[in-house]
Amino acid sequence: MKNTIRKLILSALFVILIGGNASAQGMPVYDNTNFISLAKSLLESAKQTSELLKTVEFLKEQKERIEQVSNVIQQLSAVQEVIQNNQQLFNMVQGDLQEILNSPHVKPDEINRITESFNDIIENSISSVNYINQILSSGNLKMSDAERAEVLKEHELKSKEMVAEIQSKTRRYKEIIAFRDMQDKINNRETNY
Numbered sequence: 001m002k003n004t005i006r007k008l009i010l011s012a013l014f015v016i017l018i019g020g021n022a023s024a025q026g027m028p029v030y031d032n033t034n035f036i037s038l039a040k041s042l043l044e045s046a047k048q049t050s051e052l053l054k055t056v057e058f059l060k061e062q063k064e065r066i067e068q069v070s071n072v073i074q075q076l077s078a079v080q081e082v083i084q085n086n087q088q089l090f091n092m093v094q095g096d097l098q099e100i101l102n103s104p105h106v107k108p109d110e111i112n113r114i115t116e117s118f119n120d121i122i123e124n125s126i127s128s129v130n131y132i133n134q135i136l137s138s139g140n141l142k143m144s145d146a147e148r149a150e151v152l153k154e155h156e157l158k159s160k161e162m163v164a165e166i167q168s169k170t171r172r173y174k175e176i177i178a179f180r181d182m183q184d185k186i187n188n189r190e191t192n193y
Contacts, residue, residue: 068145071145071146071148071149072145074149074152074153075136075145075148075149075152078149078152078153078155078156079132079136079152081156081159081160082128082129082132082152082155082156082159083129085125085156085159085160085162085163086125086126086128086129086159088163089121089122089125089159089162089163089166090122092163092166092167092170093118093121093122093166096166096170096173096174097114097115097118097170099174100114100170100173100174100177101114101115103177105176105177105180105181105184106173106177114173117169118166118169121162121165121166121169124158124162125159125162128155128158128159131155132152132155135148135151135152136148
C-alpha cells in the first residue's frame with residue numbers, strides 16, 4: 001500500500017509539474033465550409049489547366065498548319081518565278097535569235113554555233129521545268145516541304161542564271177554584228193580623192 005500511495009503522489013506531482021509548464025493547445029478544428037470551397041477551387045483549377053493544355057495543343061496544330069501553308073506559298077512563288085524566267089527565255093530567244101540570224105554579218109558557219117548555244121540553254125530550261133513538275137506531282141519522291149522548297153529555290157536561281165546567260169550571249173552577238181557592220185561601212189566607203 002505504501003507503494004501505491006507513493007505512485008499516486010509521484011503521479012500527482014508529475015501532473016502538476018508538467019501541467020504548470022504546458023500550454024493548452026486543444027484539438028484542431030476543421031471548418032467544413034472552407035474545406036469544401038478548397039476542394040471546389042482545386043477541381044476548378046484542374047478544369048482550367050485541362051482547358052489550357054487543350055488550347056496549347058490547338059495552337060501547336062495551328063502553328064504547324066501555318067508553317068505548311070507558308071512552305072506551299074514559298075514553293076508556289078519559286079515555281080512562278082521559274083515559269084516567268086522560262087517565258088522570258090523563250091521570248092528572248094524567239095526575238096533576238098531571229099534578229100541575229102537574219103543579219104547579213106553572221107557567217108554561215110556561225111549560224112550553227114549560235115543556234116546550238118541558244119538551244120542548249122532552252123533545253124536546260126525545259127529539263128528544269130520537267131524536274132520541277134516531277135517534284136511537285138510525284139508522291140514517290142519522299143521530300144519534306146522544306147527540302148522541296150530548297151530544291152525549287154535552287155532551280156529558280158538556275159533559271160535566273162539562264163536568263164542572264166541568254167542576255168549576255170545576245171548582247172555579245174549584237175556587239176559582234178554591230179562591229180562587223182561598222183567594219184563593212186568603213187571598208188566599203190566611197191573615197192572622194
